[in-house]
Amino acid sequence: MLEEVVATRYVTPLREGGSLPGIVEADDLGTYVMKFTGAGQGRKTLVAEVICGRLAQRLGLRVPALVRMRLDPVIGRSEPDEEVQELLKASGGLNLGMDYLPGSIGFDPLAYRVDAAEAGRVVWFDALVGNVDRSWRNPNLLVWHGDLWLIDHGATIIWHHNWPTAATAAARGYDASDHVLAPFGPDVAAAAAELAPRVTREMLGACAAEVPDVWLADEPGFASPDEVRRAYTDALAARAPSIHERVTLGEPSTDRPSQAPGWLTGRTEAVR
Structure with a gap:
């Protein structure tokens, strides 16, 4: 079971996140990125974060530690931003915290090299959970101490927004043409051979x-x-046993970054 902590101070909102997550401090002296039940898609976003985050961790992918975070809405009384105040008021009780990675930087495919094996593991995992939010437009990857970390899995397992479609979800393919790691020639078949039996x-x-x-x-x-x-x-x-057979790594969309090295060929030697 996830550890439970209590939020003690709201530090600042992260406005680049559509659901307005915030940096908070907790009673264990840790600092976390907090996602709120009162934001966006509400609790289903947090469910997806927990299931996908814990699955990724069990498969050996790097995801910040997750905690259940108890919030007293009174913590927002001194917050000057009315939007943040309303969010905190709507999110009393149990929310989700992710370990804050100080000094981490957003992943840039032009500045950071990923080998085909690691790229394949990430693409295969995203195909498994149907992640629609790991494109070059919004990578949802961080580099911390030289390693690649996966964040923000709220836009996964999207069939849980319409459960009658879940029965057919296993047969759906995954278009990875615009995936941020597509330029690195992801070895999806090798990833499937390694990871699928463990799921x-x-x-x-x-x-x-x-x-x-x-x-x-x-x-x-x-x-x-x-x-x-x-x-x-x-x-x-x-979905796990055969999703690798339905991963598409074709040409990216026409508005892709023109500088992306090796995008069409998948050759990693072009990446520096």
């Missing part, structure tokens, strides 16, 4: 078990939080 129902169930009941309660069409957890497990377990 068992037991592993997926363990990831889903870390989602708090309060974020799963009263989901239309489900009798209990455990039933919702099984639905997440079913969809991902069906």
Whole structure:
């Protein structure tokens, strides 16, 4: 189960995030990026963050540590921004915190080289969870101490916004043509051979078990939080064995960055 901490001070909003996450301090003396139940897609964004974040960690991908973060809305009384005040008021109770990585920088494919094996693991993982938000426009990758870290998984497992479509989600392909790591010739087949056998129902169930009941309660069409957890497990377990066969790495969109090295050829030796 995720560790639970209490937010003690709201530091500043991160306005580059569409859901207006914020940097907060907690009673364990840690600093976190906090995502709020009162923002954007609400609790489903946090569910996706937990399931995908914990799955990525179990597969050996770098994702900041996740915690359950308790928020008292009174913490926002001194916040001068009315939008932030309203967000904090709407998010009392349990929210999600991600370890803040001080000194990290946003990933730039023109400045940081990724080998084909690591690129393949990230692309395969994004295909598995249906991540629609790891393009060159919005990489959602950080470089910290020379390593690549994955962040922001709220735009994944999007079938949970329309559960009747979940049964067909396993058969959907994944277009990685605009993926930020497409220029590095991702070896998706090797990644599948390494990672797919590890994505068992037991592993997926363990990831889903870390989602708090309060974020799963009263989901239309489900009798209990455990039933919702099984639905997440079913969809991902069906998708894992063969999703690599339906990953498209074709030409990127016409408005791609013109300087992107090796984009069409996938040759990593062009990247410096």
